[in-house]
Amino acid sequence: MLFALPSDDTLYDALLARDPAWDGRAWVAVGSTGVFCRLTCPARKPRRENCTFHASIAACLEAGFRPCKRCHPLAGGTDPATADLLAALEADPGRRWTEACVAARGWDPSTIRRAFRRQFGMTFLTMARLRRLGRGAAELAEGGAVIAAQQAAGFESASGFRCAFARYLGVAPGTLARDGLLQADWIETALGAMVAVASRTHLHLLEFADRPALPNELRRLRAEAKGSLGLGRLPPVDAVAAELDAFLAGRGAGFATPLEPAGTPFQRQVWAALRAIPPGHTRSYSEIAAAIGRPAATRAVARANGANRIAVVIPCHRVIGADGSLTGYGGGLWRKRRLIEAERAYR
Known part of the structure; x- marks a missing residue:
């Protein structure tokens, strides 16, 4: 599975041994060089403290790492269109991509949307946009000026950056x-x-x-x-x-970070019931309603579930339809499915 990885120490041992069993299942990102590699990479092995391990190529790209030129982690295991666009994104992560840009490279935009959703759970344009915004957010978090953040995010104008940032964070950077x-x-x-x-x-x-x-x-x-x-x-x-x-x-299902989810007393009661669902198990909306002593409030429970703004930690993904269907999930049904699959290890 995408994120059912062993400990970093185990993966580092696999990296040192160039274990082919992990090829295509895990990647190592090297902080000292800014590249990510296959675990079978023939290059000199990095120090342990410089290594972080990821379960997908997308995670490496989104974290700002570029592919290694020795082991070519983008080659093989992907179709030519996906490999071409990932390589283009890594070559110019600040570029503002559109469907016209994709078509100009000879690929059908609708085919590319399906291919990226199937492999990464997001479209290519979303991946490119998140990388630009992530670079800009990092610049601002380090105290940079709006113009510096705009340049880091690869936007041609400050107004374009503010509009995009407002779309994701709800405010313009200059007002923060x-x-x-x-x-x-x-x-x-x-x-x-x-x-x-x-x-x-x-x-x-x-x-x-x-x-x-x-x-x-x-x-x-x-x-x-x-x-x-x-x-x-x-x-x-x-x-x-x-x-x-x-x-x-897969190293532990516990969350001890103190939470302040706000919400009404009823919503907080529902969210407390969600946190009481053991990892690896699911409940229906009606079962949650019964658990809080409000058996007739199934729809209200569903609304409270959707209003949760602390994903994963307050596990609204563990609530499914009475017929066993996944029903809706704000983070996307593909994420809900993968979360439920991953939690089977915690039963």
Whole structure:
């Protein structure tokens, strides 16, 4: 599976041994060189502290690493169109791609959409856009000016960057508080980029960066904080990033980061019931309604489930239809399916 990886120590041993069993199942990103490789790469092996391991090529690309020229991790195992566009994206990660650009390279945009969704769970244009935004967000989180963030994200104009950033974060970069009570940052995961918002003590939001509801959720958070929302990484984000990494790699299902999900008393009651579902198990909406003593409130439970803004940690993905169908999920049904599959190891 995409993220059922063993410990980093085990993968590092496989890297040293050039174990072919892991070829195409895991990749190593080397912080000292900025490249990512197959575990069978013939190049000199990096030091352990410089290595991070990823379960997909997309995760390596989104984290800002470029493919190794010795082992060519993009070659093989992918169709020519996907390999061509991934290589083009790595060659120019700041480029603003459109479907016309894809067509100009000789590929049918609708075929490319299906191919990337099938392999990565997102379209090529979404992947390219998230990489640009991620670079810009990183620049701002480090205290850079808006123009520097715009350049890092590869946008031709500051207004273009502000519009794109507003679409994902719900606000223009220039209006973000430098020392906000709440700070937003990006987390790279095996399921794609996530946006996390925290105070110094609690996590307030954790959402997939391509979730359509994210801008509205961030606008509400900013209003709740009376405009005091900035960019940066506070301790709860570091904590949940480590927990997510362990969870998706199969090393542990526990989340201890303090949460502040807001919501009405009823919503908080539903979310508490979601956290009581053991990893590797699922419940229907009606079962959740019965568990909180409101058996007739199935629809209200479904609405509360959809209003959850702390994904994975408050596991709304564990709620399915009474007939066993996956039903809706804000992060995409493909993510819900993979989360449920991954959690079988925790039963």
